[in-house]
Amino acid sequence: MRRNPHAAFATVTATALLLGGFATATAQAAPAGAPSLYAPSALVLTVARGEDPLTATVERAVTLTCAPTAEGTHPTPAAACKELAAVQGKFSELTAGPSNRTCTRQWDPVVVSAHGAWQGRQVRFSTTYGNACEMAGSTNGNAVFAF
Template sequence: MRYTLGRIATAAMGTVLAVTGATATGIAQAQPARPAQPTSLYAPSVLVLTISRGDTAATATVERAVTLSCTPRPSGTHPSPTAACTELRSVEGEFNQLTTSSPQRNCTRQWDPVVITASGAWQGRNVSWSTSFGNPCEMQGSLAEGAVFTF
């Protein structure tokens, strides 16, 4: 069987019409619009938490990073998602309340800056938070016994 350009074009047009729902006259048939369906009844609470070495979040080198999802149930790569989500709920997602202004332990004055960050969403609100410490000892002392940045 010999194919001509006309036959190939006609076959291709028939496939396009069938896939798109258009008619032979070239007018598309109206398809009923489907309303967007929510994927969850809960506002998203999904975060990426990092611990980095450097002066600022923009220039620091990430050493450790985890994901934390708190709705509908705690999950993610965080080693203790339930404890971390409970802690975040207790401060209503205000990351500044997770740290103290002075370390709860004695640390050397060695300058080895550490930056911790949280980015993503907490109960539907965008989160982009970071804070820095003079060294890892200061970070651990300033976080007290919190679970959010213990990874």
């Protein structure tokens, strides 16, 4: 039996095109579904004026991403990520310290909040201070809410 050289060439070419097309489609699709090496740590941090975190007027807000690198609109993302890592993302430990600042007893509430994800866990944190002085005293030396 005699083989047709053109038919063999056509078969090889079609196979190469199919495999090439498959390889290209696989290469393009793989990054979208590839698992990340890092658990997501992306947060929105806010300072707002008011008593209730749901109705307070946001005065300042920043973004903070800690994995794989520290970045975002936060002025010192590396320091903030380091502080959060030290307390394993427990914001209440960052804001629970005693204030060594003398403040007036004026009632002008300020709310700090954090929403997003820390190492793959959902985060919804907020705490209210009597005024900006109390907030500054409680978060003194804390990079997370220093923006």
